[in-house]
Amino acid sequence: MATAVVARPVARPQSRNRDEEVLVWPDLVFIEFIAAMVFTITLFALSALMNAPLLDQANADVTPNPSKAPWYLLNLQELLLHMNAGMAGVIVPTIWLVIMGAFPYFDRDHEGQGVWFGTEGAVRLTVVGSLVGFIGTWGLILWDSGKIAFFLNDWFGLSGGDTFRFLENVRSIQNQLPWPEWSRSITYLPFNLKILDQGFQHLDFPAWLVEQGIPTAVLVGLPALMIYAMWKLGWVVTRRDALIALFSGFIAAYGVLTLTGTAFRGQGQELVFPWELKVSEGIPGQE
Amino acid sequence: MVAEVTIAMAVETPSKPTIADKIYDKLFHNYVWKSVFRTGYPNTPRNQMLVIATNVFLHLHPTRIHRTHVKITHTYCLGGLSFFMFLGLTVTGILLMFYYVPSVERAYLDMQNIQTTVQFGQLMRNMHRWMAHAMVILVFLHMMRVFYTGAYKPPREFNWVVGVILLVLTFLLSFTGYLLPWDQLAFWAITVGTNIAGSAPVLGPKTRFWLLGGFEVGPDSLIRFYTLHVIGLPLLAAIFMAVHFWRIRRDGGLARPL
Ligand code: HEM
Numbered sequence: 067m068a069t070a071v072v073a074r075p076v077a078r079p080q081s082r083n084r085d086e087e088v089l090v091w092p093d094l095v096f097i098e099f100i101a102a103m104v105f106t107i108t109l110f111a112l113s114a115l116m117n118a119p120l121l122d123q124a125n126a127d128v129t130p131n132p133s134k135a136p137w138y139l140l141n142l143q144e145l146l147l148h149m150n151a152g153m154a155g156v157i158v159p160t161i162w163l164v165i166m167g168a169f170p171y172f173d174r175d176h177e178g179q180g181v182w183f184g185t186e187g188a189v190r191l192t193v194v195g196s197l198v199g200f201i202g203t204w205g206l207i208l209w210d211s212g213k214i215a216f217f218l219n220d221w222f223g224l225s226g227g228d229t230f231r232f233l234e235n236v237r238s239i240q241n242q243l244p245w246p247e248w249s250r251s252i253t254y255l256p257f258n259l260k261i262l263d264q265g266f267q268h269l270d271f272p273a274w275l276v277e278q279g280i281p282t283a284v285l286v287g288l289p290a291l292m293i294y295a296m297w298k299l300g301w302v303v304t305r306r307d308a309l310i311a312l313f314s315g316f317i318a319a320y321g322v323l324t325l326t327g328t329a330f331r332g333q334g335q336e337l338v339f340p341w342e343l344k345v346s347e348g349i350p351g352q353e
Numbered sequence: 354m355v356a357e358v359t360i361a362m363a364v365e366t367p368s369k370p371t372i373a374d375k376i377y378d379k380l381f382h383n384y385v386w387k388s389v390f391r392t393g394y395p396n397t398p399r400n401q402m403l404v405i406a407t408n409v410f411l412h413l414h415p416t417r418i419h420r421t422h423v424k425i426t427h428t429y430c431l432g433g434l435s436f437f438m439f440l441g442l443t444v445t446g447i448l449l450m451f452y453y454v455p456s457v458e459r460a461y462l463d464m465q466n467i468q469t470t471v472q473f474g475q476l477m478r479n480m481h482r483w484m485a486h487a488m489v490i491l492v493f494l495h496m497m498r499v500f501y502t503g504a505y506k507p508p509r510e511f512n513w514v515v516g517v518i519l520l521v522l523t524f525l526l527s528f529t530g531y532l533l534p535w536d537q538l539a540f541w542a543i544t545v546g547t548n549i550a551g552s553a554p555v556l557g558p559k560t561r562f563w564l565l566g567g568f569e570v571g572p573d574s575l576i577r578f579y580t581l582h583v584i585g586l587p588l589l590a591a592i593f594m595a596v597h598f599w600r601i602r603r604d605g606g607l608a609r610p611l
Contacts, residue, residue: 082605087417091401094414094423101430102437109441109487113479120468123461124540126569133541135549136531138489138524142549151552167517169500170510179503180421180608192501306503313500 140327199318431495455579
């Protein structure tokens with residue numbers, strides 16, 4: 067019996083330290099009241115100053131260009147431009163939510179609990195992790211939209227010519243390399259496996275590489291590389307350290323993706339500056 | 354000797370009640386007040402604890418908490434404010450429901466009417482919209498604060514998981530509400546959003562069809578999104594919030610260093 071209790075110390079709430087405690091009324095209730103009032107007043111003021119948008123009535127025949135999801139989904143819409151749709155829209159976010167949900171089961175010790183940045187080097191890991199996420203995400207977006215090749219050419223006169231054209235963005239790896247014909251249709255099943263609507267029998271390897279292979283390698287590889295480098299440097303020692311770097315990188319990447327999708331994607335989802343953003347409404351194909 | 358006795362007596366004699374004391378007595382020690390609140394006004398430690406313990410709403414709290422947790426910089430009230438947004442959205446949402454009919458013929462006209470002819474209609478709509486945005490942001494920031502204070506560590510593992518579920522529910526609540534104005538913004542955002550969901554391998558197309566009640570956004574989508582938005586998802590969110598709050602208490606209040 068006793069061992070059963072000892073074996074699960076995690077379920078035990080912390081002991082209370084009564085002389086360190088204050089009364090909830092008034093100390094906490096007062097703060098909650100003030101916070102609620104501040105938000106109520108601010109939101110009333112905001113609502114008085116700024117109206118919620120209401121455009122023309124919905125019309126399935128008139129597609130705005132660009133059409134955008136609600137802002138908190140624009141990170142996924144941005145990912146969608148760079149890889150297979152199912153991967154960007156569903157698989158990546160689902161896997162990330164599962165990973166995030168599993169954080170506490172991976173990092174189980176009590177160190178640094180209940181204090182902001184309570185472990186050694188936590189601030190450094192947060193800053194560096196965020197920077198890696200920020201710069202890495204921007205870099206990848208710029209590369210994949212062909213902007214890096216454009217800058218190199220236009221600003222520095224550096225052109226790879228036709229030899230390096232395949233490096234212009236991820237899609238050009240599929241289009242600009244002399245893939246042998248057979249690699250574009252590799253039969254990997256002797257029958258056509260029909261799951262619901264799609265059939266699976268042949269693999270277009272270059273397309274697979276560009277839409278799934280490389281994105282997967284980047285999404286798994288870059289964070290792993292970052293944590294490995296930090297471990298080599300002696301910055302990441304505990305599981306908590308690894309999670310801080312990973313989570314901070316995620317927050318930065320999430321922020322960059324949301325911001326790009328919201329403010330930097332113009333007509334045809336071209337990468338533009340926010341002040342160049344405009345929306346045209348037209349009949350599809352006639353804009 | 355004599356002087357000493359008088360001083361002691363002066364201390365022990367209660368001072369004559371002032372007008373304020375009399376009003377206080379009339380207000381808080383009468384039969385009706387006590388039938389509602391049981392305790393007097395919370396001006397003594399005993400009453401302050403009783404008011405928390407005997408009031409169904411305040412009773413979400415313990416009667417006493419650790420000193421560090423009332424510091425604003427520990428939580429920035431982010432979880433509490435997320436909940437407050439949820440409450441505010443419920444109130445403004447119910448008000449909007451009085452005027453809004455989720456049919457393709459009426460939805461857009463009702464929105465225009467809410468903005469132009471309903472008393473405070475525009476204000477209610479604005480409040481509902483901005484609070485929804487605020488809630489998404491607040492919940493996300495709350496998650497960040499929980500992470501960076503290491504508050505998901507044992508014994509709070511499961512409450513973190515409940516939190517992740519609440520995050521998803523918050524996104525879904527906001528997403529389903531987005532279609533209801535039935536304007537171009539709503540229609541195309543939901544078209545894009547459900548296309549994203551529909552791109553999932555194997556289950557995607559079915560999920561999309563199930564969400565929209567058809568192959569594209571139409572009358573059936575509107576009623577589905579409406580039902581999810583006003584009852585299905587809020588109910589789920591309320592249940593998970595109840596679990597979330599209950600677990601905070603069961604896990605011994607907020608996390609602090611061992
Ligand atoms: C609708 C969404 C949510 C509501 C209304 C909510 C509400 C709250 C409240 C009121 C607290 C008390 C402390 C505080 O205010 O910070 C709290 C604590 C907590 N929340 Fe949330 N929360 C939500 C979402 C989340 C999310 C997305 C996560 C994480 C993924 C999360 C994880 C936690 C944990 C682990 C605690 C305990 C913190 C500690 O012990 O210091 N919650 N929540």
